[in-house]
Amino acid sequence: xxxxxxxxxxxxxxxxNGHTDIHMEEKQTxxxxxxxxxxxxEAAAGxxxxxxxxxxxxxxxxxxxxxxxQKLRAERDSLFDRLARLQAEFDNFRKRAGKENSEFRDYxxxxxxxxxxxxxxxxxxxxxxxxxxxxNFRKGVELIQKQFQEAMxxxxxxxxxxxxxxxxxxxxxxxxxxxxxxxxxxxxLEELQPGYRMKxxxxxxxxxxxxxxxxxxx
Numbered sequence: 001x002x003x004x005x006x007x008x009x010x011x012x013x014x015x016x017n018g019h020t021d022i023h024m025e026e027k028q029t030x031x032x033x034x035x036x037x038x039x040x041x042e043a044a045a046g047x048x049x050x051x052x053x054x055x056x057x058x059x060x061x062x063x064x065x066x067x068x069x070q071k072l073r074a075e076r077d078s079l080f081d082r083l084a085r086l087q088a089e090f091d092n093f094r095k096r097a098g099k100e101n102s103e104f105r106d107y108x109x110x111x112x113x114x115x116x117x118x119x120x121x122x123x124x125x126x127x128x129x130x131x132x133x134x135x136n137f138r139k140g141v142e143l144i145q146k147q148f149q150e151a152m153x154x155x156x157x158x159x160x161x162x163x164x165x166x167x168x169x170x171x172x173x174x175x176x177x178x179x180x181x182x183x184x185x186x187x188x189l190e191e192l193q194p195g196y197r198m199k200x201x202x203x204x205x206x207x208x209x210x211x212x213x214x215x216x217x218x
Contacts, residue, residue, distance in 0.1 A: 115151040122147055152196075160195035162188045162206040171195060173205040177212045185213035 126140035152158075160171045165188050167174060178189050188208045195206030 112155055115154055116148075119144060119148045119151060155198070157196050157198050157203065160197055160202075160206045162191040162195065162208050164188060167208070167210045171197070171202060171205055172208050172210075174210045175207055176209055178209050179214050180211045181213050181215060183211045185211065187211050 122140070122144040126137065126144060129140065130137045162172060164183055165172075166184075167186050167188060172188060172195070175192060180189055183189055187210070188206075189211040190209040191206055192209065193207040196203040
């Protein structure tokens with residue numbers, strides 16, 4: 001009969017012929033060599049395998065993102081409101097400027113017409129007394145002409161100088177060239193119709209005849 005005893009070594013007891021024999025069977029332990037781990041493999045083994053859906057960066061707070069969106073929306077609304085107010089102000093300015101320009105033109109014409117009213121009164125008076133006092137008719141017309149010239153001067157309208165002046169195409173309109181030595185060559189010999197200007201703006205050029213000297217001068 002054999003009874004195994006687990007004590008590191010295997011003991012076998014047998015009884016034969018009245019004697020008990022104890023046989024010690026040494027259990028041989030076979031050591032398995034551990035595999036050699038390279039440094040790179042140790043480093044790789046030390047790193048934890050990444051988990052799907054998980055990053056190392058800490059997540060941004062949702063509250064901060066919401067605050068930024070609200071600030072951007074408020075800034076956008078403020079810009080839209082400012083743009084609408086500026087557009088409304090520009091429209092009002094354009095309407096006001098157009099109205100002022102229209103009123104300026106109307107009042108400018110009104111001032112010119114107001115200055116002509118006394119001239120019309122004088123013309124009516126001259127025609128009324130033309131038959132009763134024909135000898136005074138010429139004096140009346142001369143008086144009206146003077147009155148009209150004064151009214152034009154108040155409007156800054158001046159007559160263009162032409163008679164005997166050098167021909168200037170900016171203010172004179174030549175009707176014809178006349179061979180004459182009465183005035184210098186290329187000078188106005190005769191004014192057919194007066195010209196007028198308002199400050200630096202020409203209202204109407206003077207219609208003139210221009211002399212062309214035969215002998216080269218007077």
